[in-house]
Amino acid sequence: MEPSQENVVQAVVIMDLFKNNFSPINKTKPMAKHISRTCNFRALLSVAGVPLIDYVLESLGLGGVGETILFCCQDGPKIKEHIKTSKEKKSPWSLTMDVQVIMSDTCQTMGDVMREIDAAGLVRGYFVLLGVNSITNVNFATLLEEHKLTCKKDKEAAMTLIYKRVSWEHPLIKNNKPLFLAADGNTNKVLIHEKTRSNNNTLQLPLDCILSHSEAKLHHNLVDANIALCSPSVLPLFADNFDFQTRDDFVNGVLINEEILASSLYYKILKENQYAAAITNWKTYQIVSWDILHNWVYPLSIETGSFFQNNYIFMENHNFRKITSKLSRSCTLVEDVLIGADTEIYDNTTITKTMIDSLIENGTIIAENVNKNEGSKLKGAVIECSEQDKNDKNLVKSTSESGTEWENESDGSGDDEFVGFDKVWSDSESCYSSDSSAQSSLPESPVPEDTNIFLQEVIDSLARGYEEKLKCDYLILEINSSRYAYNIQLHEVNFFVIRAMLSIPILVDSKSVLVTVKDILKFFRPILSNYIKTKSSIMDCLRAVEESCIKCDWLEGKAGQILHLLYETDVVDEDSLVEWYDDLKDNESPLINQTSLVKFFEWLQEASEESEESE
Amino acid sequence: MPPSEGPGKELDAKCEELIVKYVSDIRSGKLEGSLNIAMSTVSLLEQIISDSQNPTALWMDVQILVTRNLKNGSTDLDDYWHSELCSTIRAVGRQILRALPQELAATNMVRRVLRAIRDEQPSNANQSGEGAGESLQRLVLAPHSRAAPADNKDLIEPVRDFIAELRGELDSSTQSVCGQAREHVHADELVLTYGASRLAERFLRAAAPRRYRLLLAESSDVKESHAMAARLSAAGVNVTLVSAAAVTALMSRVNKVVLCVRAALGGGAALGGAGAHAVTLAAHHYSVPVLALAPLYKLSPLHACEQHHFNVPDSAHSALPYLSSESALARVVAPRYDFIPPNHITLFITNLGGSSPSYVYRLLSELYDPSDYQL
Known part of the structure; x- marks a missing residue:
């Protein structure tokens, strides 16, 4: 290792978010051909007409970074190709910065990436860690120097987190998980880092953190830019604690086990004239796009990545258009419009707050036949066009209340997508928000990874318990420990326990399923009574039965009998059954017409009438 | 001389690299103030000119060949060389203009250097006093520099002198204004x-x-x-x-x-x-x-x-x-x-x-x- 290399600032860019917040575009886009398009991948997703990766590289280059490691988990070759073409075009960063593309298909989380980097020994010392979704104009080199100074004062300093302070009403705060941060006022050492739920208005502050520090700062209006300055100790920490999956895991883990891990965290708030934000979902995508258009991120701009060749014509009201675009004389650009290359805007079109971005030859065409009869207005929309088709596509006004809606009326092979946004920020969670708590009723088909594993584990435990006739108390313990390992909510546990009971492998091979089910229920009676106690847990139980009967072949047509068994063992009561049955009707579940179920409820009705009569 | 001849020259890779570096220095705020920008523009142009002075071996051959064949060859060659240099500098100027439309001092320096090259052009020498924009300055200062136009080894020398002069002017400009x-x-x-x-x-x-x-x-x-x-x-x-x-x-x-x-x-x-x-x-x-x-x-x-x-x-x-x-x-x-x-x-x-x-x-x-x- 040469001594001159020691001073080179290294940066690690993680090219994937490991979330599917952008799933509509990054999933349905065809993998083929277009390199500069969004493809399947976030890094080439363009923001204000420029691929995300170009912003990141540009800001790293301007920020004094000498060597960059791009870690790709998907689509590595495309990134590599993109880097190569940028180098050939002599992008400004290519002169001062060495870019290395690392590919690995096995990494599923950010933690895996860090462990991989640690194993490969790519990083020499202090480094900058950022995601590909960070848009910033900070000087990384000076920030890293500051972090080194902090490390001199506190040998245990592992990471400095970078935040941008904004107003509390700012949409960047509303559309991310709110962050609450408490820190030592003198040293900027982070004491509490909490990503709270938006509906939770209370904050809990341990007395300890006030008493043991002469001054404590509390922040509630910070935007996490997904940028961190790391000490060499960060990578080994990730390697040692293989349960760290995300940066938040790392932050929380370090804060909870500060003494054990012998490391601490610091934070830094950027100066007023520096900008930093991370694109985490479509809402933030839109905000950051406007910020770029409004020149908040100077020197990064819509010119980024094109060697400052000023290919845009600046018109009034923050309207920009590429030189090669064609505008009809009668079209009106109201404000904040970006029109990409080779785009044609026809007569009588009115465009407001829209980025029409098409870097492909034939481009997007907003045809006049739509606009003539409708006088339609595009409001706050992002139009992406991936196929070279000249078909007129009808863009119908589509701003729905809930935030996002898809319209695709193009005829034939067109792969055009239109994502509309409601311009007014609604308080309701948008469907791309990263919260998974939205699954209130039935968990729909793509069950999250963790819960799948949890279900499998519960099935295993129960099967073993049933075969070896173990004590149910032990099984409850086992289930509970898996529950904590995968961070499963209580109502989900209820659901999955029932689900698991009805999916034990013995059932699959059994000749008389019902007898076995009866036997199983009898055996697991203590477990059932442990979990299924309250009204809501009974509903969970019934939903589990519903899903099991839909998904498992061996239970086909036997929903009524299973309910009958549950009813007889007093696991479920009559009121809940009736309520659930009404729910089924409302949801038009496929179960509703099953004869066994219908018969069971008829029987239930009769039974209750009889009992009433006898009274 | 036609005001804008065609789409302009392609610049070679090394030249491009210099410009990109210069532009990104200014964009990132490493270079600030119009005086500093003017100075660095002059340095950039000087570098590009001295790079273009060492033409390829092929070009040398052509030069020798033409000097042998033509009796007044040197004038034509100089002319050719000058117009080549002019279009190179102009192409650089265009690049800078597109990248930094707001930094007017940079393009001003390009124009100054272009002027100097044109002044040295032998075919232009005879026409001096003809153009409407002929300057007093040139009438007073220029004539002796054209005493020996045939000296084709030192084609670059006058331009380099001019750049040194220009740099001196930039250096002293603050002083002379404040004086x-x-x-x-x-x-x-x-x-x-x-x-x-x-x-x-x-x-x-x-x-x-x-x-x-x-x-x-x-x-x-x-x-x-x-x-x-x-x-x-x-x-x-x-x-x-x-x-x-x-x-x-x-x-x-x-x-x-x-x-x-x-x-x-x-x-x-x-x-x-x-x-x-x-x-x-x-x-x-x-x-x-x-x-x-x-x-x-x-x-x-x-x-x-x-x-x-x-x-x-x-x-x-x-x-x-x-x-x-x-x-x-x-x-x-x-x-x-x-x-x-x-x-x-x-x-x-x-x-x-x-x-x-x-x-x-x-x-x-x-x-x-x-x-x-x-x-």
């Missing part, structure tokens, strides 16, 4: 200036012995203005710092306005920092003389109609803090420059002395070749 300070600022006068600028600070400091009083109006960069006020006050100038909003109210008492402009334009207009127009408008209303400090490198042969050079948006931070809740909704218009019409300016102070706005066109024709106005 005139005492002629314009008199004792007991109340002078107003707007915003912070290095040149204005030097100028006002040079006038310090006159015991004048200074009103310094804060520009959008408040911190810089305060720092400048503190430095001037330390240098013995009686400084009062005022808000830019108060300028109109104070103007009736002011004797003179001193402004450092970003560029002097063809028609005698000027580009000042954002907010300068309000100051000159007030001065115009009260008929207060406005002195615009414009060293020669700030003289641009552009006219007010070439808007895309002037409508450069600045970072929105300069107008509104991001911390405010409006930042996400508001459309911030933060221009970098203000256009100051010619009738608001009394005198441009250049290296060569004061000149009225109506004389700027003459200065321009002395500095640049008319065919280079449009790069």
